[in-house]
Amino acid sequence: MLKLIAKRLLAALPNLVGVVIITFMLTRALPGDPAAYFAGGAATPEAVEQVRKQLGLDRSLPEQFFLYVGGLFRGDFGTSLTTGQPVLQELLTRLPASVEMVLLALVVACSIALPLGVMAATKPGSWIDQLCRLVTTAGVSLPTFFTGLLLAYVFYFLLGWAPAPLGRLDPVFSPPPTVTGLYLIDGLLGGDSGLWWAAFKQLILPTLTMALFVLAPIARMTRASMLQVLSSDFVRTARASGLSNTTVRVRYALRNALLPVVTTLGMVFGFMLGSSVIIEKVFGWPGVGSYAIDALTASDYAPVQGFVLAMGVLFVLLNLLVDLLYTLIDPRISLGASS
Amino acid sequence: MSETTKHIKHVLSENPVTLVAAALFAFFVLVAIFGPWLAPYDPLASDTVTALKPPSLQHWFGTDALGRDILSRTLVATRLDLGIAVSAVVLSFAIGISLGLAAGYFGGWWDIGVIRLADTIMAFPLFVLAMGIVAALGNTVGNIVLATAIINLPFYVRVARAETNVRRSAGFIEAARLSGNSDLRILAVHLFPNILPPAMVQVSLNMGWAILNAAGLSFIGLGVRPPTPEWGILVAEGAQFIVSGEWWVSFFPGAVLMLAVFSFNLLGDALRDIFDPRKRT
Numbered sequence: 001m002l003k004l005i006a007k008r009l010l011a012a013l014p015n016l017v018g019v020v021i022i023t024f025m026l027t028r029a030l031p032g033d034p035a036a037y038f039a040g041g042a043a044t045p046e047a048v049e050q051v052r053k054q055l056g057l058d059r060s061l062p063e064q065f066f067l068y069v070g071g072l073f074r075g076d077f078g079t080s081l082t083t084g085q086p087v088l089q090e091l092l093t094r095l096p097a098s099v100e101m102v103l104l105a106l107v108v109a110c111s112i113a114l115p116l117g118v119m120a121a122t123k124p125g126s127w128i129d130q131l132c133r134l135v136t137t138a139g140v141s142l143p144t145f146f147t148g149l150l151l152a153y154v155f156y157f158l159l160g161w162a163p164a165p166l167g168r169l170d171p172v173f174s175p176p177p178t179v180t181g182l183y184l185i186d187g188l189l190g191g192d193s194g195l196w197w198a199a200f201k202q203l204i205l206p207t208l209t210m211a212l213f214v215l216a217p218i219a220r221m222t223r224a225s226m227l228q229v230l231s232s233d234f235v236r237t238a239r240a241s242g243l244s245n246t247t248v249r250v251r252y253a254l255r256n257a258l259l260p261v262v263t264t265l266g267m268v269f270g271f272m273l274g275s276s277v278i279i280e281k282v283f284g285w286p287g288v289g290s291y292a293i294d295a296l297t298a299s300d301y302a303p304v305q306g307f308v309l310a311m312g313v314l315f316v317l318l319n320l321l322v323d324l325l326y327t328l329i330d331p332r333i334s335l336g337a338s339s
Numbered sequence: 340m341s342e343t344t345k346h347i348k349h350v351l352s353e354n355p356v357t358l359v360a361a362a363l364f365a366f367f368v369l370v371a372i373f374g375p376w377l378a379p380y381d382p383l384a385s386d387t388v389t390a391l392k393p394p395s396l397q398h399w400f401g402t403d404a405l406g407r408d409i410l411s412r413t414l415v416a417t418r419l420d421l422g423i424a425v426s427a428v429v430l431s432f433a434i435g436i437s438l439g440l441a442a443g444y445f446g447g448w449w450d451i452g453v454i455r456l457a458d459t460i461m462a463f464p465l466f467v468l469a470m471g472i473v474a475a476l477g478n479t480v481g482n483i484v485l486a487t488a489i490i491n492l493p494f495y496v497r498v499a500r501a502e503t504n505v506r507r508s509a510g511f512i513e514a515a516r517l518s519g520n521s522d523l524r525i526l527a528v529h530l531f532p533n534i535l536p537p538a539m540v541q542v543s544l545n546m547g548w549a550i551l552n553a554a555g556l557s558f559i560g561l562g563v564r565p566p567t568p569e570w571g572i573l574v575a576e577g578a579q580f581i582v583s584g585e586w587w588v589s590f591f592p593g594a595v596l597m598l599a600v601f602s603f604n605l606l607g608d609a610l611r612d613i614f615d616p617r618k619r620t
Contacts, residue, residue: 018459022468026475137608141601143551145558145574146593149581157584164582274466278555282578293559296474308471312463319462 004327012320019312024068027305028061077309078302080295087306091288096181097168098280098287102272104184104203105210109268113215114261117222118254121230132223139216144275148209148282155205163201166284173198206283213275214268218261225260229253262326266319273311347613360605367599371418378411382568391580394587401587403576412568413592419563420570420599423480424549427487428542435492436538439499440526444507453500457493465490469552473561483562487552491545498541502534536614543610547603554596570596 035052036043043051052058056067071077077087120132148165155162163170168183173195176186184203187196229235230253238248277289284290288307295303370377380398386406394401400409442453460468472486506512515529550570557563557571565572570592577588 014455015458015462018455019462022459022463023471026471029475137604138601141547141551141597141604143554143558143571143574143593143596143600145555145571145578146589146597149574149578149589149593153581153584153586153590157582157586166582270464273464277466277470278558281559292470296470297560301474304471304474308463308467308474311467315464316462 005324008320008323008327012316012323015316015319016313019309019316020069020072021065023305023309023312024065026308027068027301028064072309077306080303081300082295082298087303090291090303091306091310093181094286094288094291097285098276098289100182100184101203101206101210101279101285101287102269102276104207105214105272106268108207108211109215109218112211113218114222117219118226118249118257120219120223121226121257122249124227129223132219136216136220136223139212139214139219142213144209144213145278145282147212148206148279151205151209152282162205163198165205165282168199168202168286169195170198170202206279206285209279209282210272210275214271217264217268217271221261221264222257226253226257229257259326259330262322262329265325266322269318269322270315273315356605357609360602360609363598363602364606367417367421367602370414371421374414374417378408378414380408380411382407382412382415383566384408391585391588393585400591401585403588404580409573409588409591412573413570413595416568416570416573416592417595417599419480419567420550420554420596423484423487423553424546427484427549427553428491428545430484430488431491431495431545432538432542434488435495436499436531436534438492439496440503440530440534442496443500443503444522444526444530446507450500453496457496460490461493466552466555469556470559470561473556478561478564480562483553483556486556487549490552491549494541494545495538498537499534502537503530506530506533540607540611540614543603543607545607547600547607550596550603551600570599 035057036048039048039051056064059067075086075088077091079085080087080090083090116128116132116135120126120129123129152162152165156165169175176183176190176192176195176199179186179189183199184196187199230249235248235253238252243252276287277293279285280287280289281293288310292304292307295301295307384407386402388406389398389402390406391404392398392402392406398408398410400413403409403412438453438456442450463471469486469490472489473482476482476485512525512529515525520529553562554569554571554574557569558575560575563569563572565576573592574589574596577585577590577592580586580588
C-alpha cells in the first residue's frame, strides 16, 4: 500500500517539473525587455542594466532557470508592481475565498449530479433519463459568465432574494477572526449567526453558477458507469439471489460505479479552477482569480504568472489526491499490490 | 454506403434534436458569412439619444450604453467568434495529429517526448494556461487562437497516437512498408485516413469548447479589444448594468453564444454516435 502511494507521488513529479518549466518559459516570453519593464518607465539605461543583473537576465537560459527554481523554493514568486507586495503572500491571503467557493460548488454539484445520474441509469429512456441528457448537454454549453449574470439578474434584481453580487460579505459586517480563512467555518467558530448567514447568502449565487457548470461531467459519468455496472454479471447474480432493489443498486452497483466517477473528479477540478477566474470577476469575489484579472488589466505580470504557477501546482496536487483516493477506495488495487 | 446512410438515418430518427442542431449550425455559418450585410445598423455607430433602450421594433435586442444597436453587434460578432474557434481547432488538429501520428508510429523517444508534452499541458487547468499564454505572448486575437490551439492539442495527440499504435504493425501497413513506401508516405496515405473519423469527432466536440474558451478570455479582458464586437466582450460590456436591471445588454449576446455552443455540442454528440457508436454515453 505504502509502496503504491510512493509510486503515485513519483508519477506526479514529472508533471510538477513540467508545470514549472512552462511557467518559466512564459515569464521569459513577456513582450519587450523584462528588465526595462521591471525597472519602470522612467529608468535610465544604467538602472535597467542593474535590474537586468539583479533579475539574473544577463545569464544563460539554463542558469536563469535554476535561479528561478531556487527563488520558488524560497517562496519568491516575484513582487506585484501595483501593490508592492510579494505575490505569494497576496495569493495566500486570497486563496481561502476561492477555496470556499470551489469546495461548496463541488458538494452542491455532486449532491445533484450523483442521484440524477443513478436515477437516469436505472430507468433508461424515462423522463428522468431525458432530463439527465438535457442537463449534461446544456451544462457544458453554458458560458459561466452568462449563467452568473443571469442568476444575479433573476435572484438579485427581480426577486431580491440574493444580496448584491459584490464580494464575499456585505460591507455592514466585518469579516470573522481568521482561523481557516473560510468565512463559513470562521463564522461558526466565532459563534456569530448573523455574520454566518450574511456570508452564506453571498456564497449562494457564485457557488450555484459553478455547480451548474461542473454538474454535467459528473452526471454524465455517473450515468454511463452505473449503466455498465447494472448490466454486469454480479448484479444479475445479486438480483437472482433475491436481494432487494435498493440493496442491489446501492451496495452492489453504486459502490462499483463510483470508481470511474472519482477519476473524473480530476478533470472536474480543472474545470472549476478555470471557471473560478470568470465567476470571481462576475461576482466581484476577492479570490485569486480576480487578483490575477486585476493584475492583467494593470499590465502587472508577476501576479499573473504567480497565479498560473500556483494553479498548475494546485491542480497537480489535486490530481494526486484523486489518484490516492482511488487507490484507497478500490480494493482490487491494494490486493494486487500486496500479493 | 447504404449501410452508412441507414445508420445515419437511425441516429437521426432516434434523436430528432440533431436535426434542429444541424439547422442551427447552418444558420450560424450563414450569419458568420453574411453578418455584416444582415446588420440593420452600423455596429460601431453610437447615438447618445438612444442609449440603453430596451428591445423595441427599431432595435430588436435593445441598445447599449453608447446607443449602439446590440442586434447588429451580435450579428457582426459571429464571424470573429467562429473564425477564432475554427482557426484554433484547425491549428491544433494539424499539429496534434502530426505529433500523435509520429509518436504512435515511431515510438521510442518520439513517443516519450510527445506524450510528456501532452501530459504537461494537461497538468494545468486549461483555461488558466490559456490565460497565462495570452498574458505572456501579448494581448492579440492571434494569441487567443494560439492559446486555444495549445490547450486543445493533447486531445488530438492522444486520439492520433492511440489509433496509430493499434495499426502500426497491422498487415496492410507491413505490406505497404515491404513494397517500398517511405515512412512519410505510410503515415500520410495509409495511417492518416484511418484516424480521420475519430479525429473528426474530436473536432466537432472541440468546436463548442473553443468558442466558449475564446469568449471567456475576451470576457476577462484578453485578446479582442473593444469596441470590436465579440460575444464575450458584448456580455462583459453589459455586466455592470445587470444589477440596475438593464438585462438586454448582456442577455442577447450571451444567449446567442450559448445557442451556438449548444448546437455545436449536439452535433458533436450526433457525429460521435454515427462514427463511433461504442463511445456513446
